[in-house]
Amino acid sequence: MTASSCAEAPADEAVPLPARTASLGPLPPRRSVRGTPLEQKPLSPRQPGPDSHLSQCVSVIFPKEQQAFSSNDFKMPGGARISFNCVDSALSSLKNCQSYINTGMDIATHVALDLVESFNDVEDVNSMENVMLQYAAMDRELKHYMKAIEETVNQIKREKPENIPDLKYLVKEKFTALESNNSDSDLQNNEKYIYFKDQLKEMRKQCNGNESIEQIDEDIAVTQSQTNFICPITQMEMKRPVRNKVCGHIYEEDAILKIIQTRKQQRKKVRCPKIGCSHVDVKGSDLVRDEALKRAIDSQKKQSWSTLEKSDGDDGDTKKICC
16 A cells, blocks of 8 residues: 555445435535445545545555644554544535525425415415425434444544444444434424424414404504514514523514623623513523514504505595595
8 A cells, every 4th residue: 555545445335315305406416435445445545536425534644654644633553544534524515415404494484484474275384394394304314424424433533443444334334223213203303393383383373363353452452462572671662583492582683682692791691581581591592583473573564554554545535525
């Protein structure tokens, strides 16, 4: 073996990268992992390997011939070093896949809210829920795949094997073990799916509230709605409401984030600004956009402007009649 050889093994079979990610559109191409013994087929580091996320992920460097090592090099018994830089690059690409999945779930949530707000078509809303579950399944598989890679790298560093191990086999084995524990509850516990369900519930509540306005005094209904739209911090109508996942209370986004930042500098915790709430540790990571409430606020504004314009028009007609 030459001093700058790179260990890769044949890519007869691909490590089971989540198959359903193919439906996401502009994802990085599926690639395979190579992994039989090092001596069978060494490749030059400059030689383009197969179209693989983890191609050339194990570069063998001998200290006598190269003195500069990166912080991610790992020393093997016998003096050789393994570089995992390309593994990090592969994981970075997979994390990009996660961002595509998150974007898809955000879009599906907005479409479902549009359906509830405009048409209230139960069948179409249910179809969007199925889409969310499919995205949740993709997210679970992708996380398992990345975890399998990370655990494999950590295992190599921990056990310090004499020979370069079969990476493909190790990753596949760990991935299969993780997938064997899958259950439907995993999908329903997905953070974005939970947010989807909560927002649908709030949107339906808002829509039902609008329908009940015709059955009660209009002034009372408007007053009740406006009270729900007031931020407990600014005492003004919210423009970008966020909900605390822990206690469920809602604040103006900029106002609560400013408090959190100020208290962080003072090394103090933030108590929920809602009077009577016992939650004493509000964190930025606990805040989620309340899209349903924002839509309700915007809808209320439109109704108020429409009523005002109609009132102005009636006053003008009255003046013309009087004259």
